[in-house]
Amino acid sequence: MSKPTGKDVDPRDRAFGKRVAELRKEHGMTQQQLAAQLSGRTPSWMSQVERGIQPVRRFDLLQELADALGVPTQALDPGAPIPAPPVVNVHIASNDLDGARLVIADHPALSALLGDDTEVLDLGDLAGQVDEIWGLTHQARFSEVSDMVTALIPALERAVRTSPADDQPQAYTLLARAYQALAAAFARQGDSRASWVSADRAVAAAEMSGDAFLVFAGIYRMVHAFVRLGSSAEAEHAVRGAIDALSGQTDLPQEGLSVLGSLHLAKALVHARCSQRTEAKAEIEKARQVAGRLGEDRNDYNLEFGPTNVAVQAVSTAVDLGDAGEALDIGQSINAEALSPERRGRLLMDLGRAHAQRRHMADAVGCLLRAEEISPETVQNHTAVRQAVKELVLVSGSKASADLMELAERTGALE
Numbered sequence: 001m002s003k004p005t006g007k008d009v010d011p012r013d014r015a016f017g018k019r020v021a022e023l024r025k026e027h028g029m030t031q032q033q034l035a036a037q038l039s040g041r042t043p044s045w046m047s048q049v050e051r052g053i054q055p056v057r058r059f060d061l062l063q064e065l066a067d068a069l070g071v072p073t074q075a076l077d078p079g080a081p082i083p084a085p086p087v088v089n090v091h092i093a094s095n096d097l098d099g100a101r102l103v104i105a106d107h108p109a110l111s112a113l114l115g116d117d118t119e120v121l122d123l124g125d126l127a128g129q130v131d132e133i134w135g136l137t138h139q140a141r142f143s144e145v146s147d148m149v150t151a152l153i154p155a156l157e158r159a160v161r162t163s164p165a166d167d168q169p170q171a172y173t174l175l176a177r178a179y180q181a182l183a184a185a186f187a188r189q190g191d192s193r194a195s196w197v198s199a200d201r202a203v204a205a206a207e208m209s210g211d212a213f214l215v216f217a218g219i220y221r222m223v224h225a226f227v228r229l230g231s232s233a234e235a236e237h238a239v240r241g242a243i244d245a246l247s248g249q250t251d252l253p254q255e256g257l258s259v260l261g262s263l264h265l266a267k268a269l270v271h272a273r274c275s276q277r278t279e280a281k282a283e284i285e286k287a288r289q290v291a292g293r294l295g296e297d298r299n300d301y302n303l304e305f306g307p308t309n310v311a312v313q314a315v316s317t318a319v320d321l322g323d324a325g326e327a328l329d330i331g332q333s334i335n336a337e338a339l340s341p342e343r344r345g346r347l348l349m350d351l352g353r354a355h356a357q358r359r360h361m362a363d364a365v366g367c368l369l370r371a372e373e374i375s376p377e378t379v380q381n382h383t384a385v386r387q388a389v390k391e392l393v394l395v396s397g398s399k400a401s402a403d404l405m406e407l408a409e410r411t412g413a414l415e
Contacts, residue, residue, distance in 0.1 A: 014052030019076060021050040023069045037068035037230060040274040060322060063387050073394065096143040096377060097189055099150045100182055104197050109157035121159045123170050126152070130174050130181070134302050137181045137188075138340035140378040145185050153178060160208070169210050176206035176214050180302070183221040187228055188342070189381045195225035216242050216259045217301035223266045232274050239267045258300035261290035265305075265313045272320035280321060284314050297338060304343055308336060312343060316350045324357035345375025349385055356388045364392055365404050372407070380410050389413035 024034050035046040038061075048054035056062060059073075066073040107113075129152050136145045156175040163171045179202035186195035203218035219242045226235035246252065246260045268283035287310045297306030311334045318327035331351045336344045352367030368389065372379040379385050390413040393400050400408075408414050 009052040010055065011052075013055045016056065016076065017050040017052040020065065020069075023071060023075065024050075027069060029069075034068055038064055039230075039232065040276070058322070059391060060387075063391070067387075073390070097146045097185060097191065097194070100146040100185070101191070101194055103150055103153045104182070104194060104201070107157075108154040109161055111158075113161070121155055121162070123159065123163065123167055123174065126156060126159060126174050127170075130156075130177050133178060133181045137185050138302070138304075138342050140188060140342045140345065140375040142185050142189055142377050145181065149178065149182055153182070160205070168208070172205050172209035173211060173214065176202045176209055176211075176218060177302075179205060180218055180221050183218075183225060184302075187221070187224050188378050190228065190383060192225055192228035196222065196229065199225050213255050213259050214301060216246060216263065217303060220259065220262050220266055220303065223263075223270070227266075227269055227273060232270060235270045236267070239263055239270060243267065254294060254298065255300040257290055257294045258298050258303055258305040261287045261294065261310070262303040262305045264290060265310065268313065268317050269320075272317045275321065277321050280317050284310065284317055287313070304339060308334065308339060309343065312336060312339070312347045312350075315347060315354070319350045319353045319357070322357065324354040327351065327354040328358070341374050342378060345371045345378050347371075348374065349379060349382065353384060353388045356392055359395065361392060361396060361401075361404075364388070365401065365407065368407060369403060372410075380412075382411075386411045386413045 024031070030043075031046040031050070032043040035041045035043045038046075045054060049056055056065065062073055062076060066076055069075075129148065133145055133148050133152065136142075136148070153175075156171065156178055159171040160168065160175055179198045183195045183198035183202060186192075186198055199218055199222035202221060203215055206214035206218045219238055223235050223239045223242075226232075226238060243260065243263050246256065246263065249256065252260060264283045264287035268280045268287065271277075271280035271283060288307070291305065291307045291310045294306060297304070297308050299305075311330060315327045315331045315334070318324070318330065327350065331347065331354070334347065336347050339347075348367045348371035352364045352371060355361075355364035355367060368379065368385065371385075389404070389408050389411050392404055393408050393413065396404060
């Protein structure tokens with residue numbers, strides 16, 4: 001069906017497009033700049049929206065457009081006053097990782113570079129601490145992660161510079177794993193740039209360790225950072241290159257299969273965020289086939305890959321694509337008890353989002369509250385949860401429950 005032109009344009013769409021143009025200009029943005037912040041949209045599409053030729057009716061797209069303009073969805077109503085541009089358009093609800101941010105803000109081992117630090121550190125003790133950090137990351141206890149890495153990262157950076165040659169690979173392995181944990185923690189708290197920096201350092205350290213699969217696991221973390229930055233082209237480029245390289249290998253060991261399967265899940269996420277339905281589902285199926293070859297749930301490189309995690313990601317992908325019914329059908333068959341609290345919480349978050357899309361208000365709130373019990377810091381700092389809660393409040397209106405309003409306050413959904 002062709003787009004409406006001239007007199008065929010619905011006056012409501014024309015008024016909506018005019019409001020979008022007003023808000024865009026108020027925020028000093030061009031159509032190209034605004035389109036670049038929307039998944040899979042072009043300046044031509046943006047122009048059609050502003051002329052009323054391209055209607056925008058889906059709530060998720062309205063939400064994405066409002067977020068890109070830095071306004072609440074209500075501001076897109078042509079009858080509402082235009083709000084002043086916000087000073088900051090980034091929401092990080094807590095400062096749990098502030099200490100960790102300072103660690104990656106400078107070089108953490110300058111004294112070792114100058115030869116003033118020659119102490120040989122106990123790698124066994126450092127290995128125990130890295131394991132503990134990953135445990136805390138899987139439990140989404142980010143403030144404790146931050147407390148530990150403020151001392152651990154500098155110690156590991158010193159270790160790779162002062163350890164005997166025979167111990168260097170182990171030291172670099174520990175450093176790479178610590179930076180990967182930090183990348184995962186930053187990503188889950190919504191700090192995409194810090195996640196990118198940490199993932200980049202993890203890849204560099206992993207290469208020095210001699211463990212090729214650890215390098216690919218670092219690329220997986222980097223892809224997630226790119227996705228959260230909205231850099232879909234970079235994310236797709238990085239994950240495609242990694243998958244192509246691994247797929248060319250025969251007789252991958254179990255840890256290699258775990259990494260390959262996880263990369264397919266990451267690629268599914270990239271496609272889902274770009275509304276590329278066929279491609280996203282194809283990557284989920286490829287991950288499912290790899291999980292079948294693996295035959296069990298594993299936690300190689302802290303990726304938690306296996307048949308169960310593929311099903312969890314299938315739920316998330318379906319929700320991102322707006323297939324709420326499919327997400328709920330898949331979710332009913334998942335037993336995620338063996339997964340980490342972060343993964344179990346994420347599943348409940350996505351089921352809550354699916355119920356929200358279907359306007360199952362009580363079920364949506366119930367899932368989100370259960371997710372918060374399991375993984376409070378993740379729920380309270382997740383952009384998708386914030387958007388779902390905002391939608392629930394808007395749809396409920398004056399009938400919004402006390403539980404929902406309290407959740408909205410904890411997540412910052414109404415800010």
